[in-house]
Amino acid sequence: MTLQRVTTIAKPPRRPAESHKGTFGRVLIVAGSPGMSGAAALAGLGALRGGAGLVYIATPKSLLPIVGAIEPSYLTLPLSDGDDGQLATSALAEIEAAMEGKNACGIGPGLGASPSVQKVVTTLYRTAKLPMLFDADALNCLSKEREILSSPGGPRILTPHPGEFARLIDSDIKTVQANREKLAIEFAAENKVVLVLKGHATVVTDGERVYTNTTGNSGMATGGTGDVLTGLTTALLAQQMPTFEAAQLAVFLHGRAGDLAAEELSEPGLIASDLARFLGKAWLSL
Numbered sequence: 001m002t003l004q005r006v007t008t009i010a011k012p013p014r015r016p017a018e019s020h021k022g023t024f025g026r027v028l029i030v031a032g033s034p035g036m037s038g039a040a041a042l043a044g045l046g047a048l049r050g051g052a053g054l055v056y057i058a059t060p061k062s063l064l065p066i067v068g069a070i071e072p073s074y075l076t077l078p079l080s081d082g083d084d085g086q087l088a089t090s091a092l093a094e095i096e097a098a099m100e101g102k103n104a105c106g107i108g109p110g111l112g113a114s115p116s117v118q119k120v121v122t123t124l125y126r127t128a129k130l131p132m133l134f135d136a137d138a139l140n141c142l143s144k145e146r147e148i149l150s151s152p153g154g155p156r157i158l159t160p161h162p163g164e165f166a167r168l169i170d171s172d173i174k175t176v177q178a179n180r181e182k183l184a185i186e187f188a189a190e191n192k193v194v195l196v197l198k199g200h201a202t203v204v205t206d207g208e209r210v211y212t213n214t215t216g217n218s219g220m221a222t223g224g225t226g227d228v229l230t231g232l233t234t235a236l237l238a239q240q241m242p243t244f245e246a247a248q249l250a251v252f253l254h255g256r257a258g259d260l261a262a263e264e265l266s267e268p269g270l271i272a273s274d275l276a277r278f279l280g281k282a283w284l285s286l
């Protein structure tokens, strides 16, 4: 099969005048654990600024007051947690119930790595029909059960940074960085998923098409910027964009927000929540 190099940016979702919040999709974010409530909040901000109609953050119940206080626009859903504060196995059924009526789900930022989290994440990967994005700790769970990667239960986007991708393919960061495009394309084709290999010049591929991103800067090398991308991409999925197009537009907009933020704030002065704030200007620049 010949590889198609994509250079044009996917068209954003239409915003018809006759619309309401239901028109623009319901996003479910599953994220957070003690010490990493910020990851859930940042993903939620990315989803809201990505144009989603409603954003639900499902997080271990002890974190709910913290996460909910960060942004009043969130809807929050408490999930059962264990003694370690991470998701309990019973959270699986709660997440499955929460998926009813949602249009897309992003899972992983700050979720932790307990055996219960492992069970929840890998089951959802195999069985959930909803379009889903897997990031951060959810990717680390998949790395421990590589045999299921080629059996996704529905449309899937995976968004590893080079460290997470090295774990996914049982390699090392040096090898990943020396062969970014080739390894990303092979992985996407083999598993029939969209792979977003993050970092400078992020690669987006479904194994047949490949896009190398041109936006973004080193100011984005700061904790939490990937969490914002998780929310943004899931919001585009919830607005009915296909997986490759959603990932490509999200990566482009995310980097553009970083560039616009850095123009005003400098690269060292940029923090992850600024990216969410500058997404508005990034949309206007399209």
Ligand SMILES: NC(=O)C1=CN([C@@H]2O[C@H](COP(=O)(O)OP(=O)(O)OC[C@H]3O[C@@H](n4cnc5c(N)ncnc54)[C@H](OP(=O)(O)O)[C@@H]3O)[C@@H](O)[C@H]2O)[C@@H](O)CC1
Pocket: 035, 036, 037, 038, 039, 040, 108, 109, 110, 111, 112, 136, 137, 161, 162, 163, 164, 173, 198, 199, 200, 223, 224, 225, 226, 227
């Ligand atoms: N506010 C919050 O709650 C936040 C919570 N967060 C949550 O923290 C959890 C841990 O996630 P994590 O990514 O920090 O750790 P991990 O998976 O061990 O990866 C580190 C390894 O990867 C490498 N590496 C990374 N990028 C690279 C690149 N571009 N190019 C090359 N190498 C690169 C890196 O390299 P090194 O630094 O060693 O050079 C290192 O080896 C996760 O749940 C996340 O969601 C964060 O989102 C922050 C905000």
Ligand SMILES: Nc1ncnc2c1ncn2[C@@H]1O[C@H](COP(=O)(O)OP(=O)(O)O)[C@@H](O)[C@H]1O
Pocket: 136, 161, 198, 199, 200, 201, 202, 215, 216, 217, 218, 219, 220, 221, 222, 223, 224, 225, 226, 227, 228, 229, 254
């Ligand atoms: N030097 C850089 N140039 C462009 N983009 C970058 C750079 N460093 C990081 N990024 C972007 O910032 C985000 C970092 O995501 P990630 O590593 O998951 O961080 P976190 O887990 O802290 O949120 C990715 O979208 C990545 O492409």
Ligand SMILES: [Mg+2]
Pocket: 135, 136, 161, 226, 227
């Ligand atoms: Mg990350």
